[in-house]
Amino acid sequence: MIDHEARHYRENRDLFHQHLHAETLFMTGSAKVFRDTTRHFFDVARNGPGYVPVHPSYPHFCTELHSNDGILGDAREIHIEYCDQWDS
Numbered sequence: 001m002i003d004h005e006a007r008h009y010r011e012n013r014d015l016f017h018q019h020l021h022a023e024t025l026f027m028t029g030s031a032k033v034f035r036d037t038t039r040h041f042f043d044v045a046r047n048g049p050g051y052v053p054v055h056p057s058y059p060h061f062c063t064e065l066h067s068n069d070g071i072l073g074d075a076r077e078i079h080i081e082y083c084d085q086w087d088s
Contacts, residue, residue, distance in 0.1 A: 017073040033071050048082025
C-alpha cells in the first residue's frame, strides 16, 4: 500500500522522487530540490552538445545525483545524460 500523504511530510518534501509510466520518467520534488540541483541539468544542456563531437570515442556527456547527496527519495542514484544519437 502506498502512503500518498507521506510526500507532504517534512522529511520527504525536499527529495526527488521518480516514477516511470509509459516509458516516460517523471521526476517530482519541491522547488527547493529542483533549485538546488539545477546546476547538474544546466551543465549537461550547456556542455553536452559541444563535448560529444570533440570526444567521438566517448559519445555522451553526463552527471549523476548520488544517494549520499541527501536529495533522492527512493533511488540510489540518477544518471543524467546527453547523447547526440539515441539507440532504440
